Amino acid sequence: MKTPKYLVPNDFMADPSAHVFNGKLFIYPSHDWESSIEENDNGDHFDMKDYHVFSIEDIENGEVTDHGVILDVKDIPWAGRQLWDSDVAFKDGKYYLYFSLKDKNDVFHIGVAVSDKPEGPFIPEPDPIRGSYSIDPSVLDDGDGNFYMYFGGLWGGQLQRYRNNKALNIVEREISPDASYTEKMFLQPANNEPALPPRVAKLSPDMLQFAEEPREVIILDETGKPLTADNKYRFFEASWMHKYNGKYYFSYSTGDTHYLCYAIGDNPYGPFTFQGVILTPVVGWTTHHSIVEYKGKWYLFHHDSVPSGGKTHLRSMKVVELEYDENGKIKTIEGGGE
Numbered sequence: 001m002k003t004p005k006y007l008v009p010n011d012f013m014a015d016p017s018a019h020v021f022n023g024k025l026f027i028y029p030s031h032d033w034e035s036s037i038e039e040n041d042n043g044d045h046f047d048m049k050d051y052h053v054f055s056i057e058d059i060e061n062g063e064v065t066d067h068g069v070i071l072d073v074k075d076i077p078w079a080g081r082q083l084w085d086s087d088v089a090f091k092d093g094k095y096y097l098y099f100s101l102k103d104k105n106d107v108f109h110i111g112v113a114v115s116d117k118p119e120g121p122f123i124p125e126p127d128p129i130r131g132s133y134s135i136d137p138s139v140l141d142d143g144d145g146n147f148y149m150y151f152g153g154l155w156g157g158q159l160q161r162y163r164n165n166k167a168l169n170i171v172e173r174e175i176s177p178d179a180s181y182t183e184k185m186f187l188q189p190a191n192n193e194p195a196l197p198p199r200v201a202k203l204s205p206d207m208l209q210f211a212e213e214p215r216e217v218i219i220l221d222e223t224g225k226p227l228t229a230d231n232k233y234r235f236f237e238a239s240w241m242h243k244y245n246g247k248y249y250f251s252y253s254t255g256d257t258h259y260l261c262y263a264i265g266d267n268p269y270g271p272f273t274f275q276g277v278i279l280t281p282v283v284g285w286t287t288h289h290s291i292v293e294y295k296g297k298w299y300l301f302h303h304d305s306v307p308s309g310g311k312t313h314l315r316s317m318k319v320v321e322l323e324y325d326e327n328g329k330i331k332t333i334e335g336g337g338e
Contacts, residue, residue: 014315015085043156070120153237191230
């Protein structure tokens with residue numbers, strides 16, 4: 001399947017997280033709505049309210065089943081607004097849905113909901129994960145009993161508000177008068193400084209909390225130096241981790257430069273060395289993805305805004321086969337955008 005395929009053309013679903021459970025492929029996307037909120041860099045126009053789950057047994061020729069709503073923002077005790085992207089992990093007969101949501105103070109945290117079935121429904125915990133912040137949770141089952149959560153997103157995702165897992169006192173933070181617009185508005189490092197990295201934390205045995213303080217996920221260039229804030233391939237959001245031939249492939253979105261990229265490391269914590277581009281820009285502001293092996297083939301799940309006529313907040317999820325070369329490098333896929 002070399003041509004990307006839209007999975008749910010009659011509804012707007014984005015940020016697809018795909019996993020194989022019970023021999024079937026399940027997809028957990030966010031659910032876009034026409035919010036009528038003016039578009040801005042803070043992402044207020046992404047006003048999602050619930051999650052659906054979809055399943056498919058034959059990616060290339062089969063029908064997609066919508067299992068309906070598995071979690072609604074009104075059922076989450078600590079909810080404020082904006083039920084953004086999510087991921088699911090399985091352990092000891094339970095399925096754990098990790099989701100991004102703003103609390104009643106408009107601060108993003110990561111919540112957990114639990115189900116006995118991959119198709120839900122999921123019952124949310126009364127509070128978010130202690131010490132969690134920002135967005136885009138993605139969980140790796142390392143196969144040895146350990147699970148690791150990767151997370152973080154800039155601008156509307158609020159990652160720039162934190163250093164050493166503590167919120168910055170933004171009022172007191174000194175910003176030089178000649179700082180760039182981006183640095184002033186979004187608390188970014190200067191262009192020649194290391195880019196803000198995503199985070200990783202091992203999960204507790206019960207899968208409901210962090211087992212440790214989150215660590216920085218460092219992405220290095222070919223010379224062994226961290227990618228800088230002005231590098232078009234630096235991390236922005238949409239962490240995903242998969243393993244291939246014993247290596248750890250950390251992939252992510254570059255956000256405002258519109259690439260999906262990846263870096264490779266030898267363990268779940270990194271560091272990871274930048275390798276290249278998985279997907280070139282799509283139609284729409286950016287994309288968010290997952291990578292999974294199913295029935296002997298690898299697939300990239302992502303989204304674009306073609307069906308909505310390019311509306312960045314009304315996105316549709318897609319799938320395309322992903323291939324590696326003989327050296328384990330991912331072959332670049334053309335996204336079809338500018």
